[in-house]
Structures are given as structure tokens and as C-alpha cells.
Amino acid sequence: MTTKRLLALGASVALALGSLAGCGSDGGGQREEIGLGADPALPPRTASVVVDGCVLDTWSRATLAGAGAKRVLRGGEVILLCLVPREDGTVGPRDPSARTALSALAQDLKRDGYRVHLGVAFTDESGQRYDGQQTRAFLQSPEWRRRLAETLPLVIEPADGVELDLQRLPDDARPFVTALVAELAAVVRPARRLNVFVPPSVAAPSDLPGGEAFARRELAPHVDRMRIMTLDFSEREPGPTIDPGWAVDAVRLAKGDFPRVDVSYPLYGTDFGPRGRRPVLYHDAIAIATLARAPIERGPTGAPFLRYVAFGDEPHQLWFDDAESTARALGAWSADVLPLDVGVLFYGLGAEDPALFERLGARML
Amino acid sequence: MFPRAPRRAPHYPRVELRNGGTTRRATPGARWVVRTAGASLVVAASVTASDARADFDFQVATTVSGAWLRETPDFDAKGVTTSARDIRAGRVRTSGGLAMIGFGGDVDLTIDDRWKVPLFGGAFFWSVGAYDSTITSFDGSIARLRPWSTMRGDFLLPGVGRRWKHRRNMWAAAVRTGFSIAAMGGSVAAGAETAPLEMSAVTFLLQLELEACRRLDPSTRACLQVVPRLYEHQLLNGLTFGLRMEWGR
Numbered sequence: 001m002t003t004k005r006l007l008a009l010g011a012s013v014a015l016a017l018g019s020l021a022g023c024g025s026d027g028g029g030q031r032e033e034i035g036l037g038a039d040p041a042l043p044p045r046t047a048s049v050v051v052d053g054c055v056l057d058t059w060s061r062a063t064l065a066g067a068g069a070k071r072v073l074r075g076g077e078v079i080l081l082c083l084v085p086r087e088d089g090t091v092g093p094r095d096p097s098a099r100t101a102l103s104a105l106a107q108d109l110k111r112d113g114y115r116v117h118l119g120v121a122f123t124d125e126s127g128q129r130y131d132g133q134q135t136r137a138f139l140q141s142p143e144w145r146r147r148l149a150e151t152l153p154l155v156i157e158p159a160d161g162v163e164l165d166l167q168r169l170p171d172d173a174r175p176f177v178t179a180l181v182a183e184l185a186a187v188v189r190p191a192r193r194l195n196v197f198v199p200p201s202v203a204a205p206s207d208l209p210g211g212e213a214f215a216r217r218e219l220a221p222h223v224d225r226m227r228i229m230t231l232d233f234s235e236r237e238p239g240p241t242i243d244p245g246w247a248v249d250a251v252r253l254a255k256g257d258f259p260r261v262d263v264s265y266p267l268y269g270t271d272f273g274p275r276g277r278r279p280v281l282y283h284d285a286i287a288i289a290t291l292a293r294a295p296i297e298r299g300p301t302g303a304p305f306l307r308y309v310a311f312g313d314e315p316h317q318l319w320f321d322d323a324e325s326t327a328r329a330l331g332a333w334s335a336d337v338l339p340l341d342v343g344v345l346f347y348g349l350g351a352e353d354p355a356l357f358e359r360l361g362a363r364m365l
Numbered sequence: 366m367f368p369r370a371p372r373r374a375p376h377y378p379r380v381e382l383r384n385g386g387t388t389r390r391a392t393p394g395a396r397w398v399v400r401t402a403g404a405s406l407v408v409a410a411s412v413t414a415s416d417a418r419a420d421f422d423f424q425v426a427t428t429v430s431g432a433w434l435r436e437t438p439d440f441d442a443k444g445v446t447t448s449a450r451d452i453r454a455g456r457v458r459t460s461g462g463l464a465m466i467g468f469g470g471d472v473d474l475t476i477d478d479r480w481k482v483p484l485f486g487g488a489f490f491w492s493v494g495a496y497d498s499t500i501t502s503f504d505g506s507i508a509r510l511r512p513w514s515t516m517r518g519d520f521l522l523p524g525v526g527r528r529w530k531h532r533r534n535m536w537a538a539a540v541r542t543g544f545s546i547a548a549m550g551g552s553v554a555a556g557a558e559t560a561p562l563e564m565s566a567v568t569f570l571l572q573l574e575l576e577a578c579r580r581l582d583p584s585t586r587a588c589l590q591v592v593p594r595l596y597e598h599q600l601l602n603g604l605t606f607g608l609r610m611e612w613g614r
Contacts (some may be wrong), residue, residue, distance in 0.1 A: 022466065024492035024513030033458050033501035202450065233449075239557035245506025246449045246556075300554030301507045302500065319557075332502030 034331030035302065035324055041365045042330045046075040046343040048227075048262065050119070051350070054082030054093065054102055060350045065112055068358035076343065078109050079163050081119035083155060085138070089147025091120065091155050103158035117195065118156050119163035132168035132210060139169075139176035149183045161193030163227070171212035178218045185222035193224040200230045200250035200264075216257035227262045227345045228254050238272035238317035240303035244329040251342055262343035265329060267352035269320025273310060281351040285320040302328040321352075323359040330360070421476045424613020428590060432465040432490050432605040437512065438598035440549055440564035442503055447555030452504045457551070457564055459499050459510055462603075465490035471521055475614065481528045483541045483574065486521035488605075503553050508562060510551035517547040519570060526574065533580040535588075543570035545597055571596040576609060586611040 032038040049069075051060065063069050064078065082102070084092045093099060106116040122138075123129045130138075138144050156162055162184070166177060181196060188194040196219060201211040216226065230247035234240060242265060251263045269280045271288075280288075285306065289296050292308035299305050302325040310316050330344065346352070437459050444454040471486020492515040499510040526539020547566045552559040573595055578588035588609040594602050 022493050024515065025495045026511070026513055027495035027497045029497035031461055031497045031499045033460060033499060034507075035500055039460075234556055237557065243449045243506070243554065243556045244502075245447075245452065245504065245554070248505030249450050299557050300509070300552070300559045301556070302554075328500065328502075328507055332505050332507055334502070337502070337505040 032328075035328040036359055036363060038331060040331070040334075042327065042360065042363045043333065043335050043340060044365055045330075045333075045340060046262075047073050047346060048076035048079060048117075048343065049073055049267075049346040049349045050079045050081055052081050052348060054080055054098070054105075056105060057350065059354075061108075063349065063352075063354075063357060064109065064114065066357060068356075068361035070113060071361035071364060072357050073114065073346075077115045077117045077161065078349075079117045079119050079345075080105070081121045081163070081165060083118050083120040083152075083162075084123055085120060085148055087138075089138070089141075089144040090151045091148060093155065094151075099155065102155075106158035115160040116158070117161040117163050117193070118159040119165050119197075120152075121165045122167065129167060132170050132173070135166060135168070136170055136173040136176065139173055139180050142179075145176075145180050145183050148180070149187050152184065153187055156188070156192065159192065161195060161224070162188050164194070164196045166197070166213075167210075169210045169213040171206075171210060173210075173213040174215055177213050178215055181219050181222045189222075189224070194222065195225040195227060196223050197227045197229050198254065200228050200247065202246065202249040202253055204253065216254060220258045223258075225260045225262060225343070226254060226258050227264060229347075230264045231266050231347055232270070234270070234272075234319065235277070238305070238319060240299055240301045240305075240319050240325075241266040241268070241270055241321065242303075242329065243301055244332045247329075248333065248337055251338060255339075255342070260341070262345040263333065263338065264345040264347050265326060266321060267346050267348040267350075267356070269318060269351070271316055271318045273316040274314050279348075279351070280318060280320060282320055282322065282353045285318050288318060298325070301325065323353050323356045326353075326356060327360060327363060421474055422478075422614045424473045424475060424611050425470065426473065426486075426588075426609050426611040427468065427470045428488065428607050428609040429468050430466070430488070430590065430592075430605045430607025430609075431493075432467060432517070432603065434463040434465065434517075434547075434597070434603040436599065436602055437461050437463055437515075437549075438547065438566045438568065440510075440547075440566045442508075442551075442562055442564045445503075445553055445560050445562060447506070447553060447560040448558055449555035450506070452506060452553065455504050457503050457508060457510070457562070458501050459512075459549075461496075461499065461512065463492055463496070463512060463515055464494045465515070465517060466493045467491060467517070469519065469521075473611075473613070475528070478530070478614065479528060481526040481537055481539050483521065483524045483526065483539050485523070486519075486543075488519040488521070490517040490519075490605075491515070499551075503562065507554040508551055509554070509559075510549055510562075510564070512549065514550040515547060516549075517545060520544045520546075521570075524574075535578040535580070535586060537574070537576045537578070537588075539574045540595075541572060541574060543572070544568070545570045566598065568598045569596065570594070572605075578609075578611065584612055584614065 122135045198214045199208045199211045206212050233243045254261050271278045271280045289306045294306040294308040296304045305319040440457045442457045467490030469488025472484045474482040496512040521543040524541020528537035551562040553562045574592050576588040576590040578586040590609040592605045
């Protein structure tokens with residue numbers, strides 16, 4: 001009897017020890033709770049898209065005419081970032097031919113069901129963005145602001161709204177930014193909407209240079225929406241253009257001051273090399289990966305990236321986004337994380353994964 | 366001659382207590398203590414002398430078993446600080462099944478050789494097999510979970526059941542309660558970096574224990590056991606199955 005007990009006990013222990021040797025392992029694949037392969041549909045949000053310029057090439061126009069883009073961008077705007085204030089405060093383009101072309105484009109987009117907003121980008125005539133101090137000097141001048149408010153209505157006639165894209169301002173530009181927005185609101189609203197791009201601060205006072213130039217609470221009575229520019233997350237070190245969690249913090253902070261906000265999502269990528277950063281298109285990234293025979297990996301956020309050696313033996317890292325990484329971020333921003341009244345602003349039409357809107361549209365309810 | 370003093374005062378009865386010049390009988394509490402102590406002696410005797418016949422008996426068992434979790438639960442994640450943000454403790458969504466293997470032990474009480482009262486026990490499981498990582502989110506940040514790192518601890522509490530014997534064979538069924546704690550590892554993204562994520566999920570447990578046994582000797586049985594999990598994070602969420610060795614009547 002004792003022998004049998006010992007045998008049974010020994011068998012149990014042996015089985016236990018034997019099973020200890022077998023443990024779970026990484027299968028190498030991915031099961032998606034968020035992303036294109038996940039079951040839950042993407043949260044329904046109002047989405048808009050920014051075009052960095054006054055014209056749409058045929059590819060971008062075809063994209064906007066597609067069913068996917070119409071589904072994703074329903075209820076949102078196409079923002080043409082092309083209005084330029086000059087040194088005397090007048091807003092261009094003022095050439096009749098340019099205004100006619102812009103008006104025709106706006107009408108064309110409206111026929112596809114989009115609202116069209118024109119963005120005021122503070123660049124000089126060569127397209128170079130003014131540095132913050134120069135923009136501040138403009139804004140500080142009541143005469144300059146008055147001239148801007150006088151000339152703006154003429155150029156925004158074909159549009160449904162105006163977007164202000166002020167960048168790199170010093171913190172002490174705060175009263176002038178508020179004054180500009182209030183004065184423009186008086187001529188733009190209520191017939192049209194006035195929205196403003198604001199820096200993606202995640203702390204108060206702002207953790208960003210120039211973040212304090214935007215007094216969200218003071219701007220609130222004068223604007224319809226604030227677009228939180230949650231872009232260019234990685235600046236010094238190579239990395240993704242956006243971190244979805246960081247974007248959540250930026251939106252939450254802004255939403256505490258103003259309810260109608262959008263979170264931005266980049267359509268472009270960034271090439272990090274020894275000579276600095278350079279924005280790239282999706283097609284650039286794929287072409288470089290092909291030419292350099294560099295495998296495309298995915299970073300922790302799901303953003304694809306590749307490492308390659310360019311001319312002169314320069315080591316580069318190129319981070320960009322595609323339909324999968326975008327779907328992951330949109331999926332991560334579930335309704336319990338960001339309320340559904342938070343919209344999405346896609347930045348840089350034309351730089352995106354060509355399959356982006358079709359694939360996102362297929363994942364939306 | 367001095368008279369011998371009595372060894373016990375005649376007015377000091379064995380089961381009566383003096384109290385302020387009056388006497389009273391033993392209290393009900395005292396009787397309960399005496400009877401419980403007596404019962405404990407009987408139980409102890411029945412355990413140590415297994416061939417003694419008694420109304421109730423204890424048995425101990427060890428189990429080596431496989432387990433299947435039909436649907437992995439959502440996990441509670443501890444707060445984490447990354448280079449991008451501070452994330453407060455929250456919930457992480459996951460799904461998919463999981464196979465595990467483990468071992469455990471428990472103590473049962475049998476009454477009248479028919480009724481089975483599982484008392485206390487525990488089991489420890491870990492995942493087996495190859496699993497894909499799970500891409501999910503934690504408060505808006507992208508998270509990656511490692512299902513293959515899952516471990517589960519069961520803390521089994523009392524239940525009730527019945528057993529049937531025929532010669533050297535025995536069949537038993539019992540329903541019992543408990544708690545189960547599962548833990549899984551993962552990471553959360555912060556730009557191009559990651560930070561480790563610690564997650565756990567606790568649930569009330571209700572399970573049906575079914576076993577078929579054959580006696581090896583007067584006090585040892587080998588059993589095949591199947592335990593559907595009636596409730597574990599959700600209804601009918603898996604089962605365990607394995608070999609069980611029992612020592613007792």
C-alpha cells in the first residue's frame with residue numbers, strides 16, 4: 001500500500017515537473033483589438049483634411065471623389081491652406097485669376113459634398129513661414145490687423161469658413177493673437193466658421209515653446225473649433241510623427257478650456273538624417289524602401305519605419321504612417337478615451353497611403 | 366490523629382461552577398466547546414486511522430491538469446509613466462482563448478461516505494502553446510500584450526457535492542466557489558519606446574467538479590477530473606481537465 005501511494009505521489013510530481021517545461025511562446029503574429037483587422041468598428045467622428053496649398057493635383061482630387069474619403073470625411077471640411085497675409089496686412093491671393101481658380105475648386109469640392117475652408121498660413125510670398133518674431137510684430141500692429149480684417153472677406157467668398165494657422169509665436173504674442181482672432185471673428189462669423197490651429201500642449205502652463213501664445217479660454221467665444229496640432233511628436237530623435245496617447249493628453253487639456261476640438265493625424269512621414277528632418281510622402285517611403293532594399297518594420301505605436309543608408313553613407317530612419325497605423329490610432333481613441341464630439345483632422349492630403357481612406361471607410365459604421 | 370482532609374470538597378460538583386455563593390449548570394457555550402473538541406478528536410482519529418469507520422472523513426488531493434480559457438478577460442493595468450505621458454490605472458481590452466496547464470491541491474470533507482464537501486484548495490496555471498501578441502490600447506496609447514506570459518491562480522472555497530461508489534470505482538460531482546486571479550505581461554508605446562505594463566484580472570469563480578476514480582489501495586484513488594467553469598469572468602468561460610490523486614476514504 002505504501003508503495004502504491006509513493007508511486008502515485010511520484011507520478012503526480014513527475015507530471016507537474018514535466019509540464020513545467022512547456023510554457024507559452026510568441027507565435028510571431030499579431031491579434032488586433034484595434035486596427036484594420038479588429039472586430040470593433042472605428043469610432044464615428046467628424047473628420048477634416050488639410051491640403052497644404054491652393055490646388056489639388058489629380059490624384060488628391062480623385063481621392064476626395066472616392067467613396068472612402070467621402071465616408072471618412074463626412075461632416076468635415078477640406079481645408080486649403082493657401083491664404084497668405086502680406087506685410088501690409090492684405091491677404092492673398094488677390095489676383096483675379098487665382099481667386100477664380102480657387103473659387104472653381106471650392107465649388108467643385110462642394111459638389112462632392114464637402115465644406116471648404118480656407119486656411120491662413122503665415123508665410124511669405126516664397127512660401128517660407130515667417131519666424132515667430134515677425135508674425136508677432138505683424139499681430140502687434142492694430143493697423144495690420146485692421147487691414148487683414150478688411151481684406152479677408154473678399155478672398156473667403158467661395159469658402160464656408162476660415163482657419164488660422166499661426167506657428168512659432170513667442171509666448172508674449174498672447175494678447176495679439178487673442179485680438180486678431182476676435183477681430184477676424186467679427187468679419188467672418190456667423191456667416192462662416194472661424195477655426196484656429198493651436199499647439200498640442202499637455203501641461204499648463206504650456207510645455208511647448210510658444211504654447212502660451214494661445215489663451216484657449218479667451219479665444220473660446222470667438223471660434224467654432226480648435227484644431228489641436230498633435231503632429232511632429234518626434235523632433236530630436238527618430239520616431240513616429242504622432243504618439244496616440246500623447247495626442248489624447250493634448251486634446252483632454254484643450255477640451256477642458258473649449259469643448260469643440262479636433263485631434264490631428266499626420267498623413268506625411270519624416271525622414272531623420274544627419275542633416276536634419278525632412279517631410280516625406282508615403283510613396284517616397286515605399287520607393288526608398290525598395291531602392292535601399294530596406295525592410296519596413298513597425299514601431300511600438302504601429303507606425304512603419306525603415307532604416308537605410310543614403311548617399312554619402314548617411315544613416316537615415318524614415319518614419320511614416322499607413323492605413324494600419326492610422327486605424328490603430330483611431331481605434332485607440334475609443335469613445336471612452338476621447339468623446340465622440342472630438343473630431344479628427346488629417347494633415348497633408350496627397351502624402352497619404354493611397355489605400356488609407358478606402359480602408360478606413362470600410363472599418364467605419 | 367488528625368482526620369484526613371477530603372481530596373475534593375463534597376459541595377464542589379464536577380460540572381457545576383460556583384458563582385457568588387450560588388451554583389449553576391455548565392453554559393451552552395461551554396458544552397459547545399466540549400463537543401467540538403470531541404468531534405475534532407474523532408476527525409483526527411479518522412484521518413490518522415483510515416480504517417476506522419466514521420461519519421465524516423477528510424481527504425486530500427493533488428491535481429495535474431490542463432485548462433482552457435474560452436475568452437481572455439479585460440485586464441486591469443497599473444498606472445505607468447512613459448517618456449510621453451503618465452497613464453493612470455485603467456482597463457485594457459483583450460480577447461481570444463488561452464490554453465494553460467497547471468497543478469493544484471485541495472482538501473475535501475466526506476460525510477456518510479456519500480456527501481462531498483470541498484473545503485479549501487488552490488491551483489496554479491500558466492499558458493502553453495504559441496500565441497500572437499495582442500495589439501490593443503491603454504487610455505489611448507497603443508499597447509502590446511503577451512498572452513503567452515499569462516499565469517492564473519485559483520483560490521478554491523467551499524462547495525457541496527455527491528459521490529457514488531461501486532466496488533473500486535467512484536464517481537463524484539460537486540459545485541464549488543472560489544476566486545481566480547490572472548496576470549499577463551505587456552508593454553505600452555511611447556513614441557519609439559515602450560514601457561512595461563503590469564495587468565491582472567480578478568473574478569469570482571463557480572465551477573462544477575466532475576470526476577471518475579478508481580481505488581488503488583484502501584486510501585488512495587486515481588481520478589480523471591473535468592471541471593467546467595460555470596462562471597469565470599463570464600458565464601461558461603472554459604474548463605479544466607486532468608489527473609487527480611486522492612488520499613482518503
